[in-house]
Amino acid sequence: MSARRETFLPVSVPAIGEEEISEVVAALRSGWLTTGPRVKRFEGEFAAYVGARHAVAVASATAGLHLSLAALDVGPEDEVIVPTMTFCSTANVVLHLGARPVLVDVGDDSNVSADAVAAAITRRTRAIIPVHYAGQPCEMDALRAVATQHGLPLVEDAAHAVGAEYHGCRIGSLGNTTVFSFYATKNMTTGEGGMITTDDDGLADRLRRLSLHGMTRDAWNRYTSAGSWYYEVVEAGYKANMTDPQAALGIHQLAKLDGFIARRREIAERYTAGFSGVRELSLPPVHPDRRHAWYLYVVRLKLDELGTDRAGIIDELRRANIGASVHFIPVHRHPVYQMLGYKAVDFPWAEALYASIISLPLFPLMSNTDVTDVVAALTEALRRWSIS
Ligand SMILES: *Cc1c(COP(=O)(O)O)cnc(C)c1O
Numbered sequence: 001m002s003a004r005r006e007t008f009l010p011v012s013v014p015a016i017g018e019e020e021i022s023e024v025v026a027a028l029r030s031g032w033l034t035t036g037p038r039v040k041r042f043e044g045e046f047a048a049y050v051g052a053r054h055a056v057a058v059a060s061a062t063a064g065l066h067l068s069l070a071a072l073d074v075g076p077e078d079e080v081i082v083p084t085m086t087f088c089s090t091a092n093v094v095l096h097l098g099a100r101p102v103l104v105d106v107g108d109d110s111n112v113s114a115d116a117v118a119a120a121i122t123r124r125t126r127a128i129i130p131v132h133y134a135g136q137p138c139e140m141d142a143l144r145a146v147a148t149q150h151g152l153p154l155v156e157d158a159a160h161a162v163g164a165e166y167h168g169c170r171i172g173s174l175g176n177t178t179v180f181s182f183y184a185t186k187n188m189t190t191g192e193g194g195m196i197t198t199d200d201d202g203l204a205d206r207l208r209r210l211s212l213h214g215m216t217r218d219a220w221n222r223y224t225s226a227g228s229w230y231y232e233v234v235e236a237g238y239k240a241n242m243t244d245p246q247a248a249l250g251i252h253q254l255a256k257l258d259g260f261i262a263r264r265r266e267i268a269e270r271y272t273a274g275f276s277g278v279r280e281l282s283l284p285p286v287h288p289d290r291r292h293a294w295y296l297y298v299v300r301l302k303l304d305e306l307g308t309d310r311a312g313i314i315d316e317l318r319r320a321n322i323g324a325s326v327h328f329i330p331v332h333r334h335p336v337y338q339m340l341g342y343k344a345v346d347f348p349w350a351e352a353l354y355a356s357i358i359s360l361p362l363f364p365l366m367s368n369t370d371v372t373d374v375v376a377a378l379t380e381a382l383r384r385w386s387i388s
Contacts, residue, residue, distance in 0.1 A: 005321035005373050012185040012363045015260060016249070023248035032244040035212070035220040042247035043195070045254055050162075050172025052197035054204035057242035057250075058211055061159045061181030061194040062089040066096055067240060068155045068177040068196060069127060071206040074099050078126040083112035084330040084342075084350045086131040090157050091331045099126070100340075103332050105347045109285045110134065110298070114142035121146075127153050132161035132171060134284065134327070135187065135293030140166045140174050155179065159194075162187050163261045165291035172197040177207070182246075187260060187295050188253035190246040210237045263364040264294035267371055271297050271360065274375035280305045280382040282356075296327055299378070300356040308385045310356060316381035317358075322374055325359040 027038055039057050047055035058064045074080060076098035082091045084103040094101040102125070104116045110133040117128055128147055130138040147154045154174075158164070159181035161171045172178045177200075182193035198204050212220060214237030221227040242250075253260075268284075275281050282300040286292060301310055310326070317324045330350040332342035344351050360374055 004319065005377075008321050008323065009361050009366075009370055009373065010323045011325045011359060011361050013365055014184050014189050015256070015364045016189075017252065017256070019252040019255075020249045023252055024245050027244045027248040030244070034243050035241045036244040038244040038247040038251065039220075039242050042242075042250045042254070045251065046195055047197060049254060049257075050170045050178070050197050052173050052178070053199045053201070054197065054207075056196045056198075056204060056207045056211060057247060058194045058196060059240045059242060060183070060192055061157070061179050062093060063211070063238070063240035064177075064179035064181075064194040064196040065090060065129070065155065065157060066093040067207050067210045067238065068179060069093060069097055069099070070210055070238075071177070071203055072127055072153055072155070074126045077124060079122060079124040080126060081112075081117055081120050081128045082331065083116075083129075083131050083133075084332045084347050085110050085133060085328055085353065086157065086331060087159065087328055088331060088334060090129055090131060091337065095336075100124075101331075101337075103337065103342055103347070105349045106133070106353070107349060109136065109287065110353060111136065111138040112143075114139060114146045117143065118146045121150055121152070125150070125152060127155050129155045129157050130175075131157040131159075132164060132293075133296075134298055135160040135164050135295035136284075136287065137161060137164050137166040137171055137290045139287075144174070153177075159183075159186065160295035161293050163257050163291075164293035167289060171293075173199070176200065177203060182250060182253070187264070187293055188250070188257050190242070190250040190253070193242050193246045193250065209234065211240045213237045213239060260364045261293055264362060265292070267362055267366055268292075268294045268297050270368065270371045271299075271375065274371070275299065275379070278379055278382060279388075280386055281378075294362065296359045297362045298327060298357050298359050300353065301358065301382075303356055305388055306382070306385045307387045310358060312385065313378070313381050314358060316384070317374075317377055320373070320377035320381075322377050323361055326354075326357060327359045328354075330354050 078099040091101040153176035156175040182190040214235040
């Protein structure tokens with residue numbers, strides 16, 4: 001019988017150090033409370049890290065996805081291909097622009113395949129949004145081939161994938177635009193925040209403009225001695241800029257990112273070793289040609305070997321004082337998408353995954369003892385409910 005932990009172990013805890021705290025304080029003392037020099041610095045360092053020409057800091061990944069589609073002129077009558085195994089915002093932003101999200105099923109690695117995308121393309125398709133699930137890149141060569149063949153842009157949802165690599169290239173250097181999330185639970189955080197990267201100069205200008213009311217370039221510094229009071233609004237843009245106190249966090253989180261990912265990988269390896277003999281589980285599939293960013297460690301229950309369901313096992317973990325989560329409730333299951341006519345039978349892989357997945361605690365500050373506690377508690381729960 002594994003012991004109940006004394007303290008609750010959450011699924012994710014941010015790793016904020018003294019460097020971040022002093023930089024935020026310095027940002028506050030500087031008087032730059034909105035977009036300023038720290039945002040510019042963060043954008044430059046982020047672009048260099050992923051190997052992209054441009055990085056545009058925004059208020060969230062959701063805003064980044066929205067602006068990407070807006071900059072590509074997605075609008076009413078258009079379709080955008082979105083995998084159903086994602087966070088709701090990947091699809092919501094398509095609806096915000098009056099377009100139709102065309103949901104597609106995912107494969108065994110929870111990523112969308114090029115074949116599934118190709119099968120969903122119609123003459124109305126205007127963009128494809130691959131999601132790098134859990135931090136493992138999609139099969140980008142095949143996706144890029146389909147996109148190129150049909151003349152369609154790839155807008156990557158890399159909310160999980162900062163620091164991930166595909167065939168030696170960082171995610172962020174491959175798609176037409178790539179969108180990252182710095183939400184509190186993600187691999188690096190600014191509290192709330194996001195980044196769009198692109199190699200396309202025209203797209204970068206448009207994204208910047210759309211992020212700040214549609215004002216002409218560099219309107220962000222109009223209150224400085226270098227700035228001018230004059231600006232023009234050339235289109236009805238949005239309010240989605242990042243602030244300097246957020247960028248202050250981001251600059252130091254980025255500097256620590258490779259260390260965070262190394263620790264995440266170590267924890268993932270410990271889980272994989274710890275669960276290796278457990279019959280009732282399937283462990284996350286890993287493609288050896290890609291660098292996984294290990295945002296999530298998602299196990300799958302073999303439900304036909306168990307006398308309970310996924311909720312039953314999560315309850316057992318909670319009794320052991322261990323947090324767990326589910327990534328994701330597939331988009332097609334949410335009422336607003338049900339109203340658009342999506343049916344569960346059209347997404348057999350996502351349905352099977354959804355019934356069986358559990359995201360285990362995974363964050364750089366977790367101790368090896370924490371990992372051992374999770375392995376012990378889950379193994380014990382599975383043994384208790386095993387029907388063989
Ligand atoms: C977290 C997440 C988002 C949204 O990120 P925000 O920065 O909170 O807007 C989008 N897509 C996926 C797959 C996510 O996990």
